[in-house]
Amino acid sequence: MKKRICFIATGGTIACSDSGNGLMPSLGAEGLAAAVPEAGELCSIDFVQLMQLDSSNLTPAHWQEIAGAVAERHDAYDGFVISHGTDTMAYTAAALYYMLENVKVPVVLTGSQLPMEHPETDAKRNLLTAFHAAASGRAGVFLAFDGHVLFGDSAKKLYSKEFHAFHSINRPEAGVMDFAAGKMVWHQQDCPSSGSFRLHRQLDDRVMVLKLLPGTSPELLKLAVDAGYRGIILESFGSGGVPTDESPHSFLPMIDYAIQKGVVLVCTTQCIYDGVHLETYEVGVRAMQHGVISGGTATVEALAVKLMLALGEGRDLTDF
Incomplete structure (x- = not known):
């Protein structure tokens, strides 16, 4: 019996035409x-046209809409495919990864670098990979692109033109599509959970990323705090370098100001791989001593979503 798959479309390059x-x-x-047509041979497909947007125009409210659409149909389908624009697909993949707790079926996002109607499009290959992953029965939230399947919390877009646009950051890939054999080959899986499926909808989008440059004024952090942001991700140097008192632009006084105002500060790194390690150098240790939380090996996309959810649900952030 064919697996029943729900195909949710949201727009993006894959659906584009020249306007x-x-x-x-x-x-x-x-x-x-x-x-x-191979997808229709593989599974039975129902369609939901949820929105028709360039992903640059998506907001956390759209993540809530997509997650809600999956949650409403969760028990009726064997899997989900979500077509999406590539520019912010890593954010949406991370959002669904955390918002759809203990999801019991595959939820697979995909898109393309060239529109479906383009003669050299990668859309067909990506969509077929997504349908195979969705029909596999492997529960979780994934991003399928260029034959590779990544976990939703670790995908990052590294290329704006190349077909192999997305890479898995600080985590092995979930699997690959064997096109010759017409099947998925899985490498990794999340630890299976016996908990009940739960949708997390409460997001506080007053979260921003402040990327540090050599000489960046700490006043920017104060401006962000005074503008009402409740969570700020500091994109620091290397293993977690934040300017301290040895710099004419020490961030420590403004970190104190932010913490006193109840703002959550999370530190990540500008390096793509290996994550942040605040305990390594004094410039990181001092930041921790003043109240900055380590973002570990998570991507900026994942940290932003986790912070929005934690703030929205009023969670204790000591173990963030």
Whole structure:
């Protein structure tokens, strides 16, 4: 018996046509699936056209809408495929990874670097990979691209043009698509959970990222605090270098100011791989002593979502 898959379309390059003023999403879910007839042979597909947007226009409210659409149908389907624009797909993948707690079926996001109608498109290959992953029965939230399947909390877009645009950061890939054999080959899986499926909807989007440059004024941190941000991710140097009192631009006084105002400060690194390790150098240890929390090996995309959820649900952030 064929697996029953729900295909949720949200727009993105995969659905784009030339508007005369650049590419704009226009092709719907059924049109996308029709271009990949192998998907219809693999599984039974129902369609939901949730939105038709360039992913640069998505907000956390759209994550809530997508997560809600999955949660409403969770028990009725064997898996989900979500077509999405590539520019912010890593954020949405991370959002669904944390918002859909103990999801019992595969939820697979995909998109493309070229529109489906382009003669050299990567859309068909990506969509077919996503449907195979969704029909596999492997529960979790994933991002499928260029034959690779990544966990939703570790995907990052590294290329704006290359077909192999997304890489898994600080975590092995979940699997790959064997196109010759017509099947998924899984390498890794999340620890299976016996808990009940739960949707987390409460997000506080008053979260921002402050990228440090040599000589960045600490006043920028104060401005962000005074503007009402409740969570700020400091994108620091190397293993977690934050300017201290030895610098003419020490961040420590403004870190104290932010903490006193109840703002949560999380430190990450500008390095792509290996994560932040605040305990290594004095400039990181001092930041921790003043109240900055380590973001560990998580991507900025994952940290932003985790922080929004934690603030939205009023969680204790000591073990963030």
